[in-house]
Amino acid sequence: MNTNLDTVVIGGGAMGSAAAWALSRRGRQVTLVEQFGPGHTIGASHGATRNLNPGYHQPDYVAMLAEVLSLWEELEQESGVRLLARTGIVNHGPGFEPQQVAAALGSAGIRAEFLAPAEAGERWRGIRFDRQVLHMPDGGQLNPEAALPVFQQLAAARGAEIRHHTKVVDFKVFDDGVRLTLESAGGTEVVTAAQAVVTAGGWTEKLLASAAGNDAAGMRIPTLRVTQEQPAHFRVADDGAVWPGFNHYPGPDYQGWYSPVYGMQTPGEGIKAGWHGVGPVVDPDHRDFLPEPAQLAALQAYARDWLPGVDPEQFEAISCTYTTTPDEDFVLDRVGPVVIGAGFSGHGFKFTPVIGRILADLATGTRDAPSIFRASR
Incomplete structure (x- = not known):
């Protein structure tokens, strides 16, 4: 036919x-x-969570952010389904350019504020900060499921x-x-x-x-480079901590090439954290779905260093793919x-x-x- x-x-x-x-x-x-x-x-x-991270300064992406914040709201209203939890996003680290991002977001009407490390640590004690933090309250977590x-x-x-x-x-x-x-x-x-x-x-x-x-x-x-990415959900060790979505740019000297790190709270599953785009190259039809041991050990080390609100020894590994352009x-x-x-x-x-x-x-x-x-x- x-x-x-x-x-x-x-x-x-x-x-x-x-x-x-x-x-x-x-x-x-x-x-x-x-x-x-x-x-x-x-x-x-x-999966149940993805960060809506507004941390861009390139004009095309910032214009898309301004449009997409409205579209997610429209989808929620039409469907009656909650798709975005506005927990805010915090970005920090020496590999990040907060001044450029804040200026670009401000010109598009997207909120951004600077916080000192001590103030950020007081608000979000599950995360360790060692320098100025950019807080973007319009960001949060989307639910793909x-x-x-x-x-x-x-x-x-x-x-x-x-x-x-x-x-x-x-x-x-x-x-x-x-x-x-x-x-x-x-x-x-x-x-x-x-x-x-x-x-x-x-x-x-x-x-x-x-x-x-x-x-x-x-x-x-x-x-297009297809990789198997291997984040993990870490068990929450501090039940009183408040968790925004976060992106940390610790720089090239931290854990070698393991940089940057993203994370967020997934209700009922723990704190999701993962390296960005450094997983092994795979054929999507032939994956083992198993974490690469060296990357997993380095992610646990990261949790010990930077996420005092989790138990780095208690986690559930996750497997997904990235399809990445040069x-x-x-x-x-x-x-x-x-x-x-x-x-x-x-x-x-x-x-x-x-x-x-x-x-x-x-x-x-x-x-x-x-x-x-x-x-x-």
């Missing part, structure tokens, strides 16, 4: 779900296909078709559209579409490579009938609704993405 569609979104993680939501809001016919089931833990969009179903349910309510357990086993690109071979429990199906939105996370390069030999030759994107900027672009959203480099989740909007813009020809996200950069 050959089915003709308007837009197929390939990959039902955060960005694909947001793209389906944004396209459905514009009245577009959209079909979202995801190779795994709802709430799977094989990619990058699972709640957000992905919200995007998909709101999209479906506007007519989107959401198909889990549906794998793209062949992908061909032509001048006037795409042809996909889909495999599911119901068998194999060939569909054609005017366009495809590729939001396949760690599988992006594999998917684009499968289209080799036709017009996909023009779909060159920055190299410059850690995203890929948001259109090449012929293919829109690509990839390379979110461990800091994309906070921007999910805006990324959905940008991908919908690209799919509908409304406007281009900022130039820093071009595939050809």
Whole structure:
């Protein structure tokens, strides 16, 4: 059977779900296909917490922050589901440029204040500070486990078709559209579409490579490095401590290349902490999900040094993936009938609704993405 569609979104993680939501809001016919089931833990969009860290100074990212704070509120109001806990975010350390960040955020109407180490330590005694701290009260923790179903349910309510357990086993690109071979429990199906939105996370390069030999030759994107990241939830040792989200930039001399560190409280699970983007390179189809011993030992050492509010000996290891570009900027672009959203480099989740909007813009020809996200950069 050959089915003709308007837009197929390939990959039902955060960005694909947001793209389906944004396209459905514009009245577009959209079909979202995801190779795994709802709430799977094989990619990058699972778990109950992600920091919404406003600590940017680059103009394009700051503009996206201003938009996304409004969009998360809009999603909460429309769905009736709480998606953002505004605990605030504190950033500190010698590898951080707080003055630039505070100035950029202030110009966008996003709050930021400086605190001395002693004052910050009094407010948040579970964290040790040794220099000036930038507190951003508009930040906090997002809940992916709640957000992905919200995007998909709101999209479906506007007519989107959401198909889990549906794998793209062949992908061909032509001048006037795409042809996909889909495999599911119901068998194999060939569909054609005017366009495809590729939001396949760690599988992006594999998917684009499968289209080799036709017009996909023009779909060159920055190299994507897929890593298995290994944060952990540490048991809370100080029940009276208040926990904001935090990002610490201790500099290159601390634990060698283990820098920076992010963290937050995950209700019922403890204090999540992890290195940023230093996990081993993996094939997303062949992962062991096991923590790398040296990195885990260094993370425990970090907890002993900088997180007095946790028990560094009591923890639960976590496994997820990063898909990272060389410059850690995203890929948001259109090449012929293919829109690509990839390379979110461990800091994309906070921007999910805006990324959905940008991908919908690209799919509908409304406007281009900022130039820093071009595939050809």
